Amino acid sequence: MLVADDQRVVRDGLVLLVGMLDGIEVVGAARNGTDAVELAERLRPDVVLMDLDMPVLGGVAATELLRERLPDTAVLVLTTYADDDSVFPALRAGARGYLTKDADDDQVEAAIHNVHGGRTWLDPVVQARLVAAIQPDARVPANSPSQQGRSQGTAAQLPDGLTPREAEVLTLIADGLSNAQICARLVVSQATVKTHINRIFTKIGATDRAQAVRYAYRNDLTTERST
Template sequence: MTVRVLVADDQTVVREGLMLLLSLLPGVEVVGAAADGLEAVELTGRLAPDVVLMDLRMPRLDGVEATRRIRARHPGTEIVVLSTYSDDTSVFEALRAGARGYLTKDADAESLARAIAVVADGEAHFAPHVQRRLAEAVSGPEPEAPARSGVPARGAGGGRARGAPPLPDGLTQREAEVLALIAEGRSNAEIAADLFISEATVKSHINNLFAKAGVRDRAQAVTYAFRRGLAPGRAP
């Protein structure tokens, strides 16, 4: 399946370079380019791209507000942020606005292609150092020797240690396992393989845990996992 991509960046050299790079990637079609957030919103309505590759710092309308408007008006279009900035404020504002992916501008072609494909498939994708910053902002720095005491062991026979605190919001042990794997950036197929269950069962667990946790997508689920101590290396 070809993913239709709109590029939004106010710097001409960057914008044209991205268009050229994306045009060389298999399975990607560049349908347009915007020089600011307002134009990105307008072109999204006109061209109906699958994914918008969105800069954050742009004139007239910044990338965060453009993301918010696009997600509200065109929920079928996903947003991947591609920014020079990866500070906590930029990352959290973009995620709250509805972005499902976040890369920095030192990303290579392979990383761009993977992010576009993953996000177009309805999943979240973050650059590794962005995901680490997200984890640290929510839960503090990673310990040198992380322990998974707050997350059920993987596999069909996994269970919580005796005396472990109860899971939040009525999550089952299996739902907590699936959530932990989402926080690791695993796809549905990878989760199914890790837990020896079908992808249909994985989707069922995800729907259930999203409803219980009150999150609407994988990006929010990652944040929830770190806040509740259910991400890898976290204990509640």
């Protein structure tokens, strides 16, 4: 796949993240829409991970060109914005999926595999906006996961910057599940689980599973707490 994002730090981080996902190879990275289209025409990736806010040629225009020139290449939008003025033009331009940048590794991995398989994948808040557009009396819930909601909601209540998914993995570790069992429970790859665990250990300062379990009990991140 090809990653298109104008911010070098973000782009390089995405390349590293996506490159660690199971069964996915990053073949190139672009810093603007023009580069993305040119690279895609040369490299013929199965999926382009597209930001919308880029110089020279924006993500929407780049997506439209890719749909015309490379109809077999799926575009997955991964951007900061989830407002109507961003979502609907991107989908009309031909994007097959739409995620916000606070999506976790599992969502990114699932979205890539789904759009590659010819299916669509939409962030929950984007789905809500589509329903609201079709049904005028529908409303996007105030607590829907969004750029602000996710960062200020559930995640803000977790200690040491743990994401909701990381807290879920930590709970499963405290329950005594192995990496393989966590993979089966969450329906994700071994590589994804290892990435989650490495990030958890870094955030909580643990060096082994025993320390992680003690941390989970101290911070009420166990099944006993939720039942």
